[in-house]
Amino acid sequence: MITFFKFFLSGLLIGISLCGIHCCFLLFPLVVKGTENRKDGIKIGLFFGIPKILIYGVIGGLVSLVGLYIQNIIERKLFS
Numbered sequence: 001m002i003t004f005f006k007f008f009l010s011g012l013l014i015g016i017s018l019c020g021i022h023c024c025f026l027l028f029p030l031v032v033k034g035t036e037n038r039k040d041g042i043k044i045g046l047f048f049g050i051p052k053i054l055i056y057g058v059i060g061g062l063v064s065l066v067g068l069y070i071q072n073i074i075e076r077k078l079f080s
Helices: 002-033 038-079
Strands: none
Touching: 002 038
16 A cells, blocks of 8 residues: 555655646636736736646646556566
8 A cells, every 4th residue: 555655755756846846837827827816816816827737746646547557467467
């Protein structure tokens, strides 16, 4: 179970760092600038960015777990 948690955590970190934060840093100023009120722009930017970062992290973790399952299946069939 600890191995699964490590793979999920590594996928979570990779999913957050590579795409999520990069996209949010680029798009956040555009979202804020596109609104009339600065506070509303910040709220909209946060509502746009934070879920995106979390979703990319969860997807990265799930893909990492699926990769672990596939690796285990391949190793058992090829080497047993």
